[in-house]
Amino acid sequence: MTATQATRKPSILKGFRDYLPEQMILRQEIINRFKAIFELHGFDPLDTPAIEYLEVLTGKAGENEKLMYAFEDQGGRSVGLRYDLTVPLARVVAMHQSEIVLPFKRYHVAPVWRADRPQRGRFREFWQCDADIAGVESMAADAEIVSVLTDCLAAVGLDNSVVHMSHRRLLERIAMAAGIPQEQAAQVYRSVDKLDKIGAEGVRKEMVEGGIEASQATQVLDTISISGSIEDLLVELSRRLQNDANAEGAIAEMTQLFQLLHQMGVPNDKAVLDLTLARGLDYYTGPVFEAKVTEPKVGSVAGGGRYEGLIGSFGSRSISATGVSLGLERIIEVIREHGTMPIPTAVAQVFVPVVDRNLGSAAELTSELRARGLKTDLSLLDGKSLGEQLKYAGRRGIGLAAILGPDEAARGVVALKNLVTGDQIELERAEIVQSIERMLT
């Protein structure tokens, strides 16, 4: 620090965070599991720049654009931090058409930025884990996406999550059937979306206050509240919206989508029809879905849907796509709250302390373990007592300590101590690596 430089308290921007090792270990574990699921379903990886031309980003998110980080770069260009991973994907598909083979399946795990007001499970920089399919109009793609989603949620133990599904055109047509004019439809979507939060009366009240006639509000509420099995529900809906070819198309798509999900082994109670679902992003046009958990209250944990016009909006030929975004931060909230999966505490699997200052023998043992791929931490506290070294390892969250001192060496063994339980056993020196390997699997 030079004399002319003022010292500044270390600090970071509101809504942005450092990820210390303790957090990173869990984050990486979750991301690894998601990537494994994406690849299991045949998706390839993709990455794009954090910053895009502003015009690439705008015009897609509707009102949400006020949340976009936009600024001028040193060259006076209008640019912005990406708001989601879907728009960059659409740009990529439109831009690299000659290199991309359709159907295009890609996954993308990366940070996005929104100048939102921070809250629990809501940050200004957060990570999304996306999987999308471009170039397939049939419900086969949507079914694939939803099944990737349910697999991902299962992979991190989110058994209390449910994917709510609807179709953009259903709510639209229900509102229309109730005689609500086009310009008030948005009010309907906004209110209806809160049904589980403020109840039917709350929604009715809000709609009326929003200028919708009481009888129309009642009719909408009545229609979206019908219940039964998915098949019955869709049939009933079809009856109520009869002679509406547009609605029929949407109903047919949803019917097929649920059928496919069933055949793909997605349990009935994991993907349900929810007519109140209204997603904010403007670009959705077909089936939409959102994964929700009831506790903790972090909003939805994943969301997605079909967008037919987005890729074409970049001037390319029209290519329909569908995809999902999983919200890493919110999923972590749920995992930590409910302990839905074991939370790894350290990367190292084995700690090797230095006994009697004999760094050499500890180093030899360490390199043997590492050679077999065991993540091994060699003690850097060789001047300290064994007790202190073990204490250090325990606090780091490392599970095992392999102790090789003169006593053990003389008898041809290694003492293996479980740092969680305190139990200690002795294993043959010659077979120590294999023994530990066996214990860890």
Place this chain on the structure above:
RNA sequence: GUGCCCUUAGCUCAGUUGGUCAGAGCGCUUGUCUGUGGAACAAGAGGUCACGGGUUCAAGCCCCGUAGGGCACCCCA
């Protein structure tokens, strides 16, 4: 973008109507303990009471602003 609440040692918090109010517990450091940690006991370090203004004889305590955190709305992963 709107409204409300919060911010005191590393952490969780006490601090009465502004006048020994700068504290506790945990943690940390050291010792009892020169090959086995998380226990106990003892001693010790650590805070310009978020930051900047203001009111007052006097402010952690009152007022204003800024920053950060939280909640609700909006919206959303």
